Amino acid sequence: MSLEAFAKYLTLEKKYAAHTVKAYLADLDAFSEYCREEQGEFALADQPYPVIRSWIIHLMESGLNNRSVNRKVASLKSYYKYQLRQGRIDASPLAAHKPLKIPRRVEIPFSESEMEGLLGEWEPSEGYEAHRDKLVVELLYTTGMRRAELIGLKLGDVDLEQGTLRVTGKRDKERILPLLPGIVREIRAYLELRGAHFKSGSEPHLFLTSRGNKLYENLVYRIINRYLSMVSAKSKRSPHILRHTFATHLLNQGADMNSVKELLGHSSLASTQVYTHNSIAELKRIHGTSHPRNKTK
Known part of the structure; x- marks a missing residue:
């Protein structure tokens, strides 16, 4: 069974990143191997839901957590949607499948004082x-961009006169991000040093290795982890936490959620709302300390 056509679909039509396509194909290979061990001869496109369900149970018994399962x-679901679209099956065996429940993961952003301290x-x-x-x-x-977006920045994406960056996000969607005046000055200084070095x-990319x-990706992670460890003992010190911190600090300062959504490059408000629990906590603190009905006698 060749998955080449499916891989092309993910790459060319869905615009998935290379590592995402690789992960999807690896998941399909793992499911194929399971079917081969259980059935001998098999046709991946024709697998019924009970077989998929038994694979899910097998994954859970092997120690995988619900998020990983x-x-x-999701890789299989995408594959069967593709088969349905191609007219090779009449219905997806996963059409009625409900994802396993996963505990809500609360990511704690860095405080304004921690970021200022750094x-x-x-x-x-x-x-x-x-x-x-x-x-x-x-x-x-200061921009809330994703790690992959930062890595993908090229010299031509920087407009210092306008004080903006052109960022290419998921599905190759472009957006323009404003730069703070202080960051514009830092980029100018960095570009001079880069040119001399x-x-x-x-290489046309803005950021280069030595x-x-x-x-x-791993180098960016190490940079972030190294410097954030200087100001905080929080165990989570990743590029994504800086994105989370960016959104939380804007919301805490009264930024409109739609504006934050656009800056983050989210396609819907639902994705942005995951950051609101921190701003709500801040509002509750202000409300509790400021409202006259909460003054103790």
Whole structure:
């Protein structure tokens, strides 16, 4: 069974990233292997729901958590939707499937004082990497962009005269993000250092490794984890937490949720609302300390 056509569909039509396509195909291979062990000869497109359900039970018994199982089942669901679209099946065996329940994960953002403690007095040491690392942290916190979006930034995406960045998000959707004046100055300084450090005509991406290559995900994670560990003992110190922190701080300061949605590049408000629990907590604190009916006698 070849999944080449399905892979092309995910890449060209759904615009999924290469690592996402790879994960989908790996999930389908794992399910195929299960079917092969259970049935011998089999046709993936014709598998009924009871077989898929037994695979789900097998995954849970092997120790996978519900979140991981749901992700694997989502790969199958996408595959069967594709088969339905191609007219190869009459109905998806997962049409009535309900995802396994997963505990709500509350991610705690960094406080304004923690971020100010890190960035307010941060004077990077000499050298390209030190200045790059500070700008990476600053951009993630002041724009709310995703890690992949930061890695994908190219020199041509920066408009210092207008004070904006052009960001390519999920499904290749572009959006324009405003830059704070202080960040514009930092980018100017960084670009001068970058130009002196690397030959002209080098890699077009904005951020480079010390060898002049495009940044990669693990390096960005290490940069963020290293510097956030200086101001907080929180166990979660990832690029996504900076995105979470960006949204929470804007909402705490009274930003309109629709505006935050646009800045984050969300397609719906439902995705943005996951950040509101922190701003609501702040509003409750202000309400409790400020309302006259809550004054103790």
